[in-house]
Amino acid sequence: TAGITQAPTSQILAAGRSMTLRCTQDMRHNAMYWYRQDLGLGLRLIHYSNTAGTTGKGEVPDGYSVSRANTDDFPLTLASAVPSQTSVYFCASSPVGGENTEAFFGQGTRLTVV
Amino acid sequence: GQNIDQPTEMTATEGAIVQINCTYQTSGFNGLFWYQQHAGEAPTFLSYNVLDGLEEKGRFSSFLSRSKGYSYLLLKELQMKDSASYLCAVRDSNYQLIWGAGTKLIIKP
Numbered sequence: 001t002a003g004i005t006q007a008p009t010s011q012i013l014a015a016g017r018s019m020t021l022r023c024t025q026d027m028r029h030n031a032m033y034w035y036r037q038d039l040g041l042g043l044r045l046i047h048y049s050n051t052a053g054t055t056g057k058g059e060v061p062d063g064y065s066v067s068r069a070n071t072d073d074f075p076l077t078l079a080s081a082v083p084s085q086t087s088v089y090f091c092a093s094s095p096v097g098g099e100n101t102e103a104f105f106g107q108g109t110r111l112t113v114v
Numbered sequence: 115g116q117n118i119d120q121p122t123e124m125t126a127t128e129g130a131i132v133q134i135n136c137t138y139q140t141s142g143f144n145g146l147f148w149y150q151q152h153a154g155e156a157p158t159f160l161s162y163n164v165l166d167g168l169e170e171k172g173r174f175s176s177f178l179s180r181s182k183g184y185s186y187l188l189l190k191e192l193q194m195k196d197s198a199s200y201l202c203a204v205r206d207s208n209y210q211l212i213w214g215a216g217t218k219l220i221i222k223p
Contacts, residue, residue, distance in 0.1 A: 035213075042118065042201070042213035043157075058210075090156060102147060103211065105156035 002026050006091050006106035013081050013113050021076040021109050023091030030096040032074040033058075033103065034066060036087040043090065049074055050096060081113045116140045118214035120202050125220045126192055134187045134200050134217045142207025148176050148187045149201040151216065157201055161187070189219075197221045 004025040013019050025032065030051045035043040045058030049068040063085060065077045074093075078085060088110050092103040117139045126132040138146070145164040149157040163169055163178035163185060175188040187200055199216040206212055 033211075040122075040215060042215045043203075043211075044213075045210065048210070102159040102162060105158070107156050 004091060004093055004104055004106040006089075006109050008109060009107065010110040011112070013078075013111060015082055015113055016080055019078050019081060019111075021078075021089055021091075021111070023074045023076070023106060024072050025074075025091075025093045025104075026072065027093060027095075027104065028071060029093035029104070030071070031094045031101075032068065033092045033094075034064070034074070034076045035090045035092065036060065036085075037090060037108075038087050046076065046089075081111075083113045085111065086113045087111060116206065116212045118202055118204060118212055120200075120214040120217045122215070123218045123220065125222060126189075128192055128194060128221055128223050130192050131188065131190050132192060132219065134189075134202075134219065136185045136187070136202035136214060138183050138185070138202070138204045138212070138214075140204045140206045140212055143180060144205040144207065144209055146176075146178055146185050147203045147205070147211070148174075148185075149203065151199045151201055153198070160200075192221050194221050194223070 007022045033048045034046040044060050047066040049055045052071045090108050091106040094101045094103040119137045148160040151157040161176040168177045173190045178185045199218050201216045202214040203211045
């Protein structure tokens with residue numbers, strides 16, 4: 001079972017370039033999330049989507065955009081990368097409704113902006 | 115603001131017991147999660163508490179006191195493979211997860 005898949009696993013990107021991080025899940029979860037994880041900080045929410053066709057801003061949305069054309073895919077785009085966007089990016093998904101709706105994470109994308 | 119506090123790092127001995135504390139101040143409360151994250155890997159779900167008390171799952175237990183804004187994760191019979199970071203997260207009134215910075219647990223033989 002694939003679960004949730006991210007691509008690429010790592011990338012070195014020149015500052016000013018654009019890039020799309022891909023995320024696909026096969027669990028038919030309604031909710032999807034993009035987080036960044038930096039040393040000494042907790043996971044910080046960039047953008048989220050509670051259902052296909054809707055998106056929302058998280059804690060640190062500036063410089064990032066997302067789309068949710070269907071249930072399975074939730075790409076994250078950096079329009080013009082800056083060095084402060086160097087981080088590990090995690091995509092996650094969860095079912096909506098019920099109590100114990102834990103999030104399932106992809107393996108992460110390690111991005112270095114130089 | 116919303117805040118989750120955990121110790122940065124803890125050290126324990128193989129075979130022993132360790133308790134990792136988490137205190138939180140959030141806008142509303144809709145459950146508390148503990149995740150395990152090995153270095154270079156994704157977080158994986160360990161436990162969930164929404165009512166006060168202790169939830170036991172094998173060697174791992176998690177406790178919650180909503181009135182104190184406090185939880186702990188208890189790991190028994192520690193194994194070397196338990197060396198990892200342990201993340202505490204609270205789901206707030208908007209059903210968004212607020213994450214602590216994580217506690218790095220080092221297990222020594």
